[in-house]
Amino acid sequence: MFDPIVPNTDPNAQVHFTFDGESIYTAPNTSVAAALLAAGHTWFRQMPVSGRQRGPFCMMGTCFDCLVEIDGITVQACVTTVTEGLNVTRVPQMHLQEGKFK
Amino acid sequence: MTTMIIGGGVVGLSVAYGLLKQGQDVVVLDGADGDFRASRGNFGLVWVQGKGAGCVEYSLWSRRSAGLWASFAQELQDLTGFDLKLVQTGGFEYFTIAAELENQVAKLLALRNASNGDYTFEVLDNVALKKQIPEIGPKVLGATYCPEDGHVNPLFLLKALSSAVQKKGGVIHTGTKVIDVTSTDAGFMVVLENGKQLNGEKVVLSAGLGAIDLGPKLGFRAPIRPQQGQLMVTEKLPTFLYHPSGTLRQVNEGGIQIGASKAELGLHDVEDVLTIAGLARHAIDVFPHLAKAKMVRSWAALRIMSPDGLPIYQHSTTHPGATFITCHSGITLAAAHAELLPDWIMNNNAAPDLSVFNEGRFDV
Ligand SMILES: Cc1cc2nc3c(=O)[nH]c(=O)nc-3n(C[C@H](O)[C@H](O)[C@H](O)COP(=O)(O)OP(=O)(O)OC[C@H]3O[C@@H](n4cnc5c(N)ncnc54)[C@H](O)[C@@H]3O)c2cc1C
């Protein structure tokens, strides 16, 4: 669905991260949101109340529709750069698993 | 008989809607986005708890409005299709400082006495509170609960009112700043910023802080000042909070709204990090799990405050046919403004007695 405007010509320069356990490779200096979109993920989270799926909308840090969780903290995927080994998960699951919310 | 309403915030629109229901012709003249507009930046509480300590009439007026709110919201929804997300399941005030909890209880007891016993509230300690809301943190010593409190989506309210006014045949001119208003033989003439003039038989001044300039032209003192309030809202979270508090409420879509600070800074409506951090700290003191939640927005807006914090409802003594309406809880009072105020504006027999809210109380 999404392709990089400037293709990564160096196959060795790849960064590896996971999204809900799935392995994803991307070019260096890619935002988590761009990497996930390129990997075919169009929604990152669900509305906690309605359950509707949401994904990046603005890609510039304004809309907060791209929220994901990294290291136990909710962050905006579009303004977070992928680093090697990054462990990214969807947000609402975390809350539900911890049983913190009804 | 056309009434010109200067200012189309929640106060002006509530009154416009009420006047239309009474068969009056209404034209609302509303300024622009650059104005200070409390109706677009407030906390959305329909709140009575603690209000009117020292002035039981204000307590009763707020409670009367809260009591009218459910049918008011339903009526607006039937007319416009907007669900205002009104919830009136009662509200808590949380306390982390013993002396503040004691003050609150004393205040509510005084209100109960002044209301001849007709004033329901409960005091809960941390243990009792935790049974109701398990997420409550250990720093919360206790809370007071009042079953008449509630909250609403204030932006849906504004949208619904604007739609309802137009559906009832009212006219709303937006981007229309009034720069002058004078009495004429047949009523009033307003002069707009673009040079145009409009005439009507009556005038309601409900311009929020804009009344500071326009009030004296109609013989009002309009002794109001801005008071800044800052708010923030978190990412949307699964529903866990079924009751609003004066400082924390979970909106229908899941975000936790946290507010509001109070500061006397003049016409300054920009938020600052220290204040917002203070709001966040309070929220985490009450609900520790919110430490993990992401803040998505913060903003500041200006309250419209009278010297004693009570509303002002005043008929002009020098310009008959002009009335001045302002308050610092226009969401709470919206139902009363739509249902009860029109009779007072038109001097009908059914008018509520609002004499304590007269401007004369500020005369020295
Ligand atoms: C931070 C904060 C939190 C609040 N929380 C609550 C709450 O939880 N519950 C509650 O009940 N209340 C709350 N309030 C108060 C509530 O928002 C206000 O009482 C209410 O919005 C006031 O409405 P208004 O129509 O008088 O003023 P405004 O919303 O300011 O509207 C005035 C209108 O007049 C227009 N205007 C101004 N000058 C002119 C002019 N010269 N010509 C034409 N038009 C003009 C402006 O454009 C504006 O649209 C809060 C307020 C703040 C700031």
Ligand code: FES
């Ligand atoms: S996509 Fe809008 S904030 Fe990230």
